[in-house]
Amino acid sequence: MPAMNAADRDLNTTFGALADPTRRAILARLSRGEASVLELAEPFDMSQPAISKHLKVLERAGLIARGRDAQRRPCRLEPRRLKQAADWIGTYRQFWEQSYSRLDDYLHELQTKEKTRDVKKTRNHRRTR
């Protein structure tokens, strides 16, 4: 859609990262505050390395950032990229909602014209008879 410029190529990575339910759950958890890998792994039936893999995807997508503390490396939400993704969806929806609304008016206009033409045709037909 028009508002998606070349700089937003990364959005594909963002949407890819968001496509997974575990990663969405991780983001939802992080929205309540930062957490370590151990804390994040707890509610899931998943090994720590598996969670770490998900975290790497989220980090690459710019959706989370990780702290410097070598032991704990707490994760926190980076809302900026999430907002970009939401904006893109908003633009897509807006593009088509507005297009369809214009299409409604235009189709109405076309059909009114057609009806007028039909009436004229019928009249002319009667006259020639």
Added chain:
Amino acid sequence: MTSRKLEIIAEPGKTSFTTRRTVDAPRALVFEAFTKCEHLKRWMGPCNVTMVSCSTDLRVGGRYRFVFRSPDGNEAGFSGEYKEIAAPERIVRTFVFEPIPEAAALETLELEESGGTTIIKTTTVHKSVENRDGHVGSGMEAGMTEGYARLDQLLAELATELQKR
């Protein structure tokens, strides 16, 4: 009264998303409105955007291209090739937003008439970057479609949580 809402549906695990919208016009007219430039120029695009160029070579293998200009003067082109045409009910075409050629998609437009109204259904399947043989894949962009559907929900959740803090 028909539903005028634009529905956007993405089923989890599928590589496509679907939109549905009902309009009050017979199918043949809607088909024309989607394929002829004289019509497309009158409705396609948001209110603040102008379609400055349009071409539709409506035959299998023929190309189409639309260029839009925004109020700030930026122009953006969309183009693709018609793969299948069954007037007035179905068109399959490739779709490329020109600034991002690698994010090509395959679009199916289906028109279903019922009692003088037409349901316009579009299905967009994103091709994966890795899958260069033209098959529909499950690469990165495929994930986008599900993300697309779930994002509204996730953002609402996150906003609520962030407010609590």
